[in-house]
Each structure stands twice: as C-alpha cells, then as structure tokens.
Amino acid sequence: MGSTDHIVSSFDDELQEIRNAIIEMGGLAxxxxxxxxxALVDRNTDLAQRTIxxxxxxxxxxxxxxxxxxxxxxxxxxxxxxxxLVISGLKMASLLERVADYAANxxxxxxxxxxxxxxxxxxxxxxxxxxxxxxxxxxxxxxAQNDANLALDVWRRDQEVDQLYNSMFRELLTYMMxxxxxxxxxxxxxxMAKNIERIGDHMTNIAEIxxxxxxxxxxxxxxxxxxxxxxxxxxxxxxxSSTNEGDK
Amino acid sequence: xxxxxxxxxxxxxxxxISAKDVSVFYGEKRALKSVSLDIPENQITALxxxxxxxxxxxxxxLNRMNDTIENCRVEGNITVDGQDIYAPHVDEVLLRARVGxxxxxANPFPKSIYDNVAYAPRxxxxxxxxxxxDDIVLASLEKAGLLDEVxxxxxxxxxxxxxxxxxxxxxxxxxxxxxxxxxxxxxCSALDPIATAKVEELIEELRKNYTIIIVTHSMQQAARxxxxxxxxxxxxxxxxxxxxxxxxxxxDKRTQGYITGRFG
Numbered sequence: 469m470g471s472t473d474h475i476v477s478s479f480d481d482e483l484q485e486i487r488n489a490i491i492e493m494g495g496l497a498x499x500x501x502x503x504x505x506x507a508l509v510d511r512n513t514d515l516a517q518r519t520i521x522x523x524x525x526x527x528x529x530x531x532x533x534x535x536x537x538x539x540x541x542x543x544x545x546x547x548x549x550x551x552x553l554v555i556s557g558l559k560m561a562s563l564l565e566r567v568a569d570y571a572a573n574x575x576x577x578x579x580x581x582x583x584x585x586x587x588x589x590x591x592x593x594x595x596x597x598x599x600x601x602x603x604x605x606x607x608x609x610x611x612a613q614n615d616a617n618l619a620l621d622v623w624r625r626d627q628e629v630d631q632l633y634n635s636m637f638r639e640l641l642t643y644m645m646x647x648x649x650x651x652x653x654x655x656x657x658x659x660m661a662k663n664i665e666r667i668g669d670h671m672t673n674i675a676e677i678x679x680x681x682x683x684x685x686x687x688x689x690x691x692x693x694x695x696x697x698x699x700x701x702x703x704x705x706x707x708x709s710s711t712n713e714g715d716k
Numbered sequence: 717x718x719x720x721x722x723x724x725x726x727x728x729x730x731x732x733i734s735a736k737d738v739s740v741f742y743g744e745k746r747a748l749k750s751v752s753l754d755i756p757e758n759q760i761t762a763l764x765x766x767x768x769x770x771x772x773x774x775x776x777x778l779n780r781m782n783d784t785i786e787n788c789r790v791e792g793n794i795t796v797d798g799q800d801i802y803a804p805h806v807d808e809v810l811l812r813a814r815v816g817x818x819x820x821x822a823n824p825f826p827k828s829i830y831d832n833v834a835y836a837p838r839x840x841x842x843x844x845x846x847x848x849x850d851d852i853v854l855a856s857l858e859k860a861g862l863l864d865e866v867x868x869x870x871x872x873x874x875x876x877x878x879x880x881x882x883x884x885x886x887x888x889x890x891x892x893x894x895x896x897x898x899x900x901x902x903x904c905s906a907l908d909p910i911a912t913a914k915v916e917e918l919i920e921e922l923r924k925n926y927t928i929i930i931v932t933h934s935m936q937q938a939a940r941x942x943x944x945x946x947x948x949x950x951x952x953x954x955x956x957x958x959x960x961x962x963x964x965x966x967x968d969k970r971t972q973g974y975i976t977g978r979f980g
Contacts (some may be wrong), residue, residue, distance in 0.1 A: 472973060472978045473978060474978050475977050475979065476977060479977065545936055546976070547935065547939070547963045547964070547976055548963060548965065548966050548971075548972045548975055548976050549972060549973045549976065550963070550976045551963075551964060552965070566951065568894050597924065671751065683965075684964065685965070686963025
C-alpha cells in the first residue's frame with residue numbers, strides 16, 4: 469500500500485492479511501466461473517455439482533474477511549488509505565461472494581440442462597465467460613499491484629460483455645420461437661448468460677472500489693452500459709419477414 | 717460511493733482569525749516558518765502534528781502568549797476580526813480576554829470555585845455589583861456544563877474537584893470574560909475517557925457561540941470534534957482541509973504517513 473510501513477508492524481500484517489484473503493477469494497471465484505462454464509460445455513454433471521459445493525469455501529472466506537475488517541476497525545481505528553483499504557475489503561468481499569453465487573447457480577442450471585436433450589450449443593456463453601474471467605484476473609492484478617489504470621481498463625471493458633449478452637439474448641429468443649420444446653433449456657441458458665453478465669457488472673463495481681481505494685476518488689466519467697435486453701422486443705421483427713432469423 | 721465530490725469547496729464561512737506568513741523564533745531557532753492560516757468563525761479547528769512541529773507555538777501566537785517567553789520573536793501578520801493583534805497600541809491583556817486559553821493541565825487558582833470564575837470579571841470590571849457577578853459566574857459554570865455538579869460547592873476550593881471538573885472549571889473561567897475565541901492546548905490529555913467525552917461534548921456545544929482552536933495529539937479527537945484540521949510538520953503547515961476529507965483522503969503523503977502511523 470503506502471510507500472513506507474507502519475511504525476506498528478503488526479498493523480501492516482493485518483492489512484496484508486485482508487489483501488491476501490481478497491485475492492484468494494477472487495481467485496476462487498474466477499475458477500468457480502470457469503468450472504461452471506466447463507461443466508456446461510462438457511455436460512459434466514459431476515463438475516457442476518462440485519462447483520455448487522465449493523461455494524461454501526467462498527462464503528467462509530467472506531465471513532473471515534468481515535471478521536478481520538471489523539476487528540481492525542475496532543482495534544486500530546484506521547484512517548486515510550488504511551481506512552479505504554479496510555472498507556474496500558469489506559465491500560469487495562461481499563461482491564465476490566455474489567460472483568461465486570452466480571457461478572454456483574450456473575452449476576445448478578447446468579445439471580438441469582443435462583437432463584434434457586442437447587440443444588444447439590450457444591457459443592456466446594463460453595466466450596462471455598472467458599471475457600469475464602479475464603476481467604476477474606485483471607481486477608485481481610489491479611488490486612494486488614495498486615494499479616488504478618488497469619482497474620479503469622477493466623471498468624471500461626464491461627461493455628463488450630454486455631454486447632455479447634445482447635446478441636445472445638436475441639439468438640436464444642429466436643430458438644425458442646422456432647421450437648417451443650427448447651424453451652426450458654433456452655431459459656436456463658439465458659439465465660446463465662445473465663449470471664455471467666452480472667459478474668461482469670460486479671467487476672466494474674470492484675474496479676470503482678479499487679480506484680477509490682488507491683486514489684480516494686471514484687471514476688468521473690459515466691459508467692459504460694450496453695445491456696439493452698431489458699427493453700428488447702423481438703416478435704415484430706419476425707412477423708415482418710418470415711425468412712429473417714431474428715438476429716439482425 | 718464513499719468518495720466526496722472533489723469540487724466542493726467550503727468557503728462560505730467567515731474567517732475570524734487570519735494569519736499571514738507567521739514565523740516564530742526562539743533565539744536563533746526558527747520554530748515556525750511562514751505559516752498562513754485562516755480560522756473560520758464558529759467552527760472548531762484542530763491543529764495536529766508530531767511533537768515540536770510548531771502547532772502549540774502557532775496557537776500561542778494567537779493571543780500573544782509568546783510575548784511572555786524571553787528570546788521569542790514573532791514575525792508576520794495576525795489579525796482578529798481584521799485588527800492586527802501585534803500592532804503597538806494593542807493591549808494584550810484585553811486581547812487575551814477576547815482570545816481565551818485552556819491549557820493541557822487544568823490549572824484552577826487555589827481559590828473557591830466561585831472565585832476562580834469571578835476573578836477575571838472582577839479585574840476587568842465586567843460586573844457592577846455582586847448580583848451581576850453572581851450572574852456571570854453561574855452563567856459561565858452553566859455554559860461549561862459544570863453548574864449542576866458544583867452548585868452546592870461554590871465556596872469549596874477549585875483544586876478539590878476531579879481532573880475533568882477542574883478542566884471544565886478552567887473553561888468556565890475563560891468564558892467568564894466573554895471571549896469570542898477559545899484556544900485549547902491539549903485540553904484532554906490528562907483526562908480519562910469519560911471526562912474527555914464530557915469536555916468534547918462541551919466543546920461541540922460551545923461552537924455555537926465561540927470559535928475554537930484546539931491543539932491535540934489525539935487524531936481521533938481531532939476527527940471527532942473538528943470541522944477543519946491543519947497538519948503541522950517541521951514548523952510548516954503541510955495540509956489544511958475539511959476534517960472528513962483529511963482523514964479519509966489526505967492530499968499530502970506526509971499527512972497520510974502521520975495520521976496512519978507510518979511516520980518516521
């Protein structure tokens with residue numbers, strides 16, 4: 469953190485403990501996302517099940533970060549950058565816990581999907597997942613190295629994820645219209661994609677927290693937002709042209 | 717989010733004290749190096765910094781307490797309400813009535829509680845008769861939050877009170893001459909947490925009618941009670957700002973190092 473150490477060195481140790489736990493938690497969350505995605509692609513129910521079970525580890529880490537932060541606030545009365553680190557740690561831990569929840573939820577949906585026949589694989593999901601996993605990796609690197617520029621870079625990147633999600637959303641809607649038997653599976657896939665998209669959103673939240681922790685300020689430009697699925701309607705376009713695949 | 721709007725600048729309060737390029741020398745040693753600071757009216761300004769940084773020296777300039785130290789020379793300009801307090805015609809005794817002071821160690825006179833508070837109004841001729849003097853004494857004790865505790869002990873010695881009560885008695889004594897500004901030099905450093913809390917509560921209460929400048933070694937105290945904080949280091953002001961901002965995102969590395977305990 470700071471260029472010099474605290475006079476009381478155990479204070480430094482405790483702050484470092486929080487940082488290490490956040491990085492560990494982030495690494496676990498990233499690998500949860502990866503497992504859930506692989507379980508989907510390989511139709512691997514065992515792996516999906518393990519992903520669900522591993523969630524408890526991340527929950528436990530969040531609790532231990534909470535405890536460390538509360539103890540530090542009570543006993544050390546941190547101020548300035550120390551205070552920002554502790555508060556940021558608390559907030560990041562709760563966001564990373566949510567990220568892991570989304571991955572676990574993907575695992576559950578993966579198991580459900582495996583009970584149905586294979587539908588056309590949506591390649592956008594692993595692509596989105598890979599994009600978001602790299603966002604997690606970079607956000608953790610930004611955190612570990614106090615690199616506000618890298619955090620800002622991740623913050624801006626969320627737009628790509630949103631765009632992928634938009635096109636995937638439309639694609640799945642047309643599948644469902646073509647073949648109503650696929651509605652159950654496609655709905656699960658939409659939710660999985662939404663989960664990944666939310667994880668990307670959380671990375672922008674974390675990026676803001678990291679920038680605040682390092683600089684004391686949040687980014688001034690408005691947050692890039694490109695998820696337009698909340699307002700997307702598709703039947704009109706289809707009725708206009710029957711040959712249209714619906715994904716212009 | 718946690719960050720404040722960086723564009724917010726608080727300039728709407730009037731400065732009651734304005735110090736420009738103030739330097740203080742003890743013999744050859746320069747203890748304060750061209751310090752400029754405006755003190756806003758009816759606010760609590762905290763001066764923090766490591767020992768020997770010049771914060772107490774600066775505080776003592778504001779009511780010319782440094783005049784009493786041999787070899788001490790003050791340069792620069794300090795105005796209270798626009799008047800140069802180092803101008804030749806200024807009566808420093810009257811100045812000190814207007815700019816009162818409370819010290820680290822409670823120092824009641826070895827007199828009754830009543831006489832402790834009545835002493836200065838008598839000297840300054842603030843009361844025409846005994847009734848008026850009674851009013852001043854009771855009102856001052858009331859303002860200092862001490863009246864309920866001592867109203868039946870007014871003739872007992874001030875030195876028989878507890879440390880916290882003695883300190884509040886000293887504050888009552890300062891209030892008795894109707895100052896506008898109260899300087900406090902580590903007023904709680906000899907008090908336990910409960911007595912400290914009572915004095916802090918009193919300081920907050922007094923802010924409505926007085927301008928308070930407090931030197932403190934307790935960073936938490938500065939954070940708790942002040943609106944503005946100035947960080948002194950090696951005879952200079954490193955940073956002055958809104959207390960909240962200074963304790964969450966200080967601008968200067970040295971401030972950050974000091975308040976987070978990394979100094980050295």
